[in-house]
Amino acid sequence: MAVYTKVSAEQIDAFLTRFDVGTLVSAKGIAEGVENSNYLIETTQDRFILTLYEKRVDPDDLPFFIAMLDHLAAKNCPVPPMIADRNNVKIQELCGRSACLIKFLPGISVTVPTAAQAEATGRALGDMHEALKDFTGTRPNSMNHDTWRQLAKDCGPDELDAIASGLHDLVESELDHLDAHWPDDLPQSVIHADLFPDNVLMLDDQVTGLIDFYFSCTDVRAYDLAVTHSAWCFSDDGSQFDANVSTALMRGYLETFALSTQECAALPILARGASLRFMLTRAYDWINTPADALVTRKDPTAFLKRLTFYQNNPDIFNR
């Protein structure tokens, strides 16, 4: 990942005069997040992330994200609120992009989570779901279950088979299975929908930040746990399942949020759905991104391996 929009120090300095945050001391373009441009800003008072929203984030969605983060921050969830300027405006414009000044949170993103880290993340996710119970905002999930068949079509059968032999047939068969069993009647809620280790900041075994809410949306709540499970409980390439991490993640979540029997029973199918969703979006990006582009392509087969695992181990959530 890279910085897409170059903002000069003079421009950042002028931008900060809209706020009551002190004057600029340091500004470094940082390489992280979804496809936005991010600067780590230090002022005489504090540190901030300055985010310029590039094509993947629709500026019309920013009020929803801000309301969600304000709601979570008010309930002491460790999320990074957007800073209001002197006129109480949070959505700014800078260099022709929508831009927000965001509170900096300390913490690092782990790459190979320990059980203790997964348990803390499960608790943070449960706390977030509890806090969102009375949040009234809604946002459609543009990558929900209903969209996956079209996404597979947009990839193309030959292109899928080029990624892994027989992948097209496997996807079609999985889509049929998910259509037949998808639990649309389960409780819906606003969810994070992308709580990968990248998007959790930790110090030791404590969660200090949940970040990158730009996929947040309304969907089956337990699906959020399934996404998190698929993201945390496997080696990066999907080849190794870590049962201890899985048990710890589930224990942490269930300590803070009470899943119904129906929700628990649906986890295997939801995890298959989560695996298919990330496999398909990665496959789409893989097919449509030049190998030497700015964006690092993520291997779709890492989530094909997770899908296969969930297919073969439907009892994994009962352990």
Place this chain on the structure above:
Amino acid sequence: MAVYTKVSAEQIDAFLTRFDVGTLVSAKGIAEGVENSNYLIETTQDRFILTLYEKRVDPDDLPFFIAMLDHLAAKNCPVPPMIADRNNVKIQELCGRSACLIKFLPGISVTVPTAAQAEATGRALGDMHEALKDFTGTRPNSMNHDTWRQLAKDCGPDELDAIASGLHDLVESELDHLDAHWPDDLPQSVIHADLFPDNVLMLDDQVTGLIDFYFSCTDVRAYDLAVTHSAWCFSDDGSQFDANVSTALMRGYLETFALSTQECAALPILARGASLRFMLTRAYDWINTPADALVTRKDPTAFLKRLTFYQNNPDIFNR
């Protein structure tokens, strides 16, 4: 610019245990510097830059850079010293790269310098030259005057003309002129050789850091002032010369370092050389870098315009 080598938080955490610098609190890949990978690191004690040296920096040159920075830091020049580990080792290895932990310096790099900022930079450059008078280290300039004709050949005549009509002939004629007039007999010294605004950190009108010493080398000392002049006194695209910035830069330098009459007299030819050098290296990169590569290509004609300006205004340094 981008982060080339991905280092996990766990790897950085383990790396920091070699040092007496506290434990990791935050790590962000930052997009700056020459083609190295840089992380802005916060520990429980302080902030640092972690640099992994990619192909452009020869690990064998690191002892020279470290000695130079230590020498300058000991004389209170605002440079970022490399941090020694518990065994007094500064050159580390991380992820298969040579790596150094470097003191973080506050300050921002200006894009459009004011006269006051240029004057402060001139003073900082003069102070640096004064401090380096008794520095005994040496390093050949791999891009010195003797290399430019070969560099032009490596670009290719047709490729140069594709950048600007008639460029190949102009370069050949300029090379002849420089060969006839290059002042090899002027005092030599270790110089920065790349003191663009990018490589100077400032707070208000004060220089807080001189950074990115990876082109530092032994060469004609006044050439360093000529490089700095060409980098600071023009609009980015080279089309506008700023006489006030030029006067201020020269005043600041001459306040802190006494140039001889011979050095002053050579500045026009040295500035033409500096312009040709950056024009040729940018042209070479332009010709050999795909337009969609990770590295942003810099426009060679911005230094062609500077060269033309210096050709037409040989008295600019007398004002």
